[in-house]
Amino acid sequence: MIHRYKNNGYNIVLDVNSGSVHVVDELVYDIIGLLDQGKQENEIQEELKNTYKEDDIRTACKEIQELKDAGMLFTEDIYRNAIEHFKERETVVKALCLHIAHDCNLACRYCFAEEGEYHGRRAMMSYEVGKQALDFLIANSGNRKNLEVDFFGGEPLMNWDVVKKLVEYGREQEKLHNKNFRFTLTTNGVLLNDEIMEFANKEMANVVLSIDGRKEVHDFMRPFRKGAGSYDLVVPKFQKFAESRGEKSYYARGTFTRHNLDFAEDVLHLADLGFDQISVEPVVADEKEEYALQWEDVPKICEEYDKLAKEMIKRKKEGRGFNFFHFMIDLTGGPCVYKRLSGCGSGTEYLAVTPWGDLYPCHQFVGEEKFLMGNVWDGVKRTDICKEFKDCNVYAKEKCQNCFAKFYCSGGCAANSYNFHGAINDVYELGCELQRKRVECAIMLKAAEAAEAEEN
Incomplete structure (x- = not known):
């Protein structure tokens, strides 16, 4: 092809x-x-x-x-003939998304988690549940040494003491079981302080800082519950946090909606604030929502991706370069074949844990009772769900067959497929269109990089 x-x-x-x-x-x-x-x-x-x-x-x-x-x-295509063997591969759990807090101190308009409630009740994960989740991960990780635990919400900092205790417990277990925990944290920044930053810089391999861009955009989409904007509070904290990270990873991560189709300006605004690791992603929402992206918006969005890519080339030459997550592509190595065929590993290698210990395929399925797989005490009981996700790959999706980007997106997000079509083996078409454009821009940036190296 x-x-x-x-x-x-x-x-x-x-x-x-x-x-x-x-x-x-x-x-x-x-x-x-x-x-x-x-x-x-x-x-x-x-x-x-x-x-x-x-x-x-x-x-x-x-x-x-x-x-x-x-x-x-x-x-x-040398992979198609290997797909049956691929589906029967042995899998172990290697990552958990701990919903440390089903509560939030913001009321973001596009939040799929319903201000942290996830179709259920507000709750905080206890240390006992979190500890059991880490024990479950260790017990189900086989011979794999490197494990990942994402502290997620809601807003994880609302349950910060438990986060710290679980990190401490994880570090103790590393030595006993020959494991290595990679902890990550996603935060809206409202409760950030020096103590939290210091701890996170020591223990968190990556932090995701939720910010949508320009003040008017951020304040409209990410207000407090009484309506006030959060930009002025979080930006200085995020700038300080990002600068203090040193060589450790972070992302200033935002979402663009129909209200800011000129989102390249938001990406550049974040770069101008000093962030050099940026991800601003398209909202995924029911088309009935007033902020949801529509098919008629696609040409404008693609134009913005082109505009952003050209500006990134310009800024890099000026010594003001930054990374944009969706334009990061590895043309020489990249993910292994399994990743290229099946994506994130949700439902098999990656699971989400609710505050009370239930297991779901990923954070976006939490609250969908038909995808309740088990719990951290009894383990995965719904092996049929696990098998369904294991069978989910680019060759199981008819709409992926003739798509040039299939080995870069790995068939797309199973949750998006389910939310739009009621099945995990379909695709979210509008998202596919944007993914194809991002891949084109990412490859062009590599071409420009190679041309500049040759020129020099």
């Missing part, structure tokens, strides 16, 4: 199955397009004879054939 496109002056050809990327001239771009239509060399000569010289066409066809022979163009 071949995907050709033009972006920012580059003619780019992606060989989907091998992952090879080629930046080519107009002649090669046109020939590859005709080859993809099934044309033979003599037909290509006839079709292009009025545009290019015959010798140039012949030389280009020879070079293209050499790429084909080298397994870098028009390659076969």
